[in-house]
Amino acid sequence: MKFALETEDLRVYYGDNMVIKGVDLKVPRNTVFAVMGPSGCGKSTMLRAFNRLLELNEEARVEGKVKIFGRDVYNPEVDPIEVRREVGMVFQYPNPFPHLTIYDNVAIGLKLNGLVRSKGEIDERVEWALKKAALWDEVKNRLNDYPSNLSGGQRQRLVLARALAMKPKILLMDEPTANIDPVGTKKIEELLFELKNEYTIILVTHSPAQAARVSDYVAFIYIGELVEVGPTRKVFENPEHELTEQYVTGVLG
Numbered sequence: 001m002k003f004a005l006e007t008e009d010l011r012v013y014y015g016d017n018m019v020i021k022g023v024d025l026k027v028p029r030n031t032v033f034a035v036m037g038p039s040g041c042g043k044s045t046m047l048r049a050f051n052r053l054l055e056l057n058e059e060a061r062v063e064g065k066v067k068i069f070g071r072d073v074y075n076p077e078v079d080p081i082e083v084r085r086e087v088g089m090v091f092q093y094p095n096p097f098p099h100l101t102i103y104d105n106v107a108i109g110l111k112l113n114g115l116v117r118s119k120g121e122i123d124e125r126v127e128w129a130l131k132k133a134a135l136w137d138e139v140k141n142r143l144n145d146y147p148s149n150l151s152g153g154q155r156q157r158l159v160l161a162r163a164l165a166m167k168p169k170i171l172l173m174d175e176p177t178a179n180i181d182p183v184g185t186k187k188i189e190e191l192l193f194e195l196k197n198e199y200t201i202i203l204v205t206h207s208p209a210q211a212a213r214v215s216d217y218v219a220f221i222y223i224g225e226l227v228e229v230g231p232t233r234k235v236f237e238n239p240e241h242e243l244t245e246q247y248v249t250g251v252l253g
């Protein structure tokens with residue numbers, strides 16, 4: 001299967017208001033695929049439609065298809081919980097559970113889902129996930145501390161470790177560096193290069209500069225419509241649409 005995720009005529013409504021207006025995307029596996037566009041254009045909504053998180057909002061309605069490795073996730077036989085396990089997510093605000101230790105913040109999904117059996121197995125998976133998220137060295141001596149003393153960037157890598165511990169196939173990241181300082185941002189951007197060897201990463205960003213730095217492919221969304229999609233270099237150096245050119249040069253948004 002060449003594509004990790006495909007959408008066909010994806011439409012999303014909040015009540016009567018259509019905010020994603022028929023989007024067709026093909027996300028090649030093991031790439032960083034950026035979705036960029038100005039604030040309010042529908043990026044977060046689209047991302048949440050990918051892993052069926054959106055249906056937790058009663059106002060929202062999804063039409064069209066979303067396929068994960070060829071399987072339509074909106075098929076009535078598909079369990080949304082399983083989809084969310086397969087498609088992990090990291091949000092804009094680094095939000096570890098404040099009342100859980102660093103260790104438990106990573107282990108909680110595993111425990112709740114009964115994915116691992118013994119304490120030893122959980123220990124192993126927690127260490128593995130923290131290493132993947134490039135946080136292990138910074139926290140290995142304080143796994144039983146609470147996350148309140150971690151920096152914003154560390155907290156974001158902690159929730160990334162929690163997502164990775166579930167061994168998803170696809171990782172959705174919704175503006176993961178929007179609230180993190182430049183050093184923390186650089187660390188997370190560097191991590192993406194390693195993570196794409198094993199995962200497919202769909203990164204929402206309002207920053208064309210970030211999309212240009214980290215992505216292999218980029219889609220430009222404007223007011224719910226897909227304006228342009230393609231290899232990042234091509235879209236930035238030789239955009240087909242006037243709107244894309246305005247956006248990537250900073251004239252728009």
Ligand SMILES: Nc1ncnc2c1ncn2[C@@H]1O[C@H](COP(=O)(O)OP(=O)(O)OP(=O)(O)O)[C@@H](O)[C@H]1O
Pocket residue numbers: 014019037038039040041042043044045046057059206
């Ligand atoms: N829960 C909701 N109910 C109704 N309308 C919503 C809801 N969430 C978002 N919208 C509307 O849907 C549109 C798309 O919003 P969305 O948050 O997906 O855009 P975005 O590109 O991710 O923006 P941002 O970068 O500011 O998060 C906006 O017009 C927004 O006002």
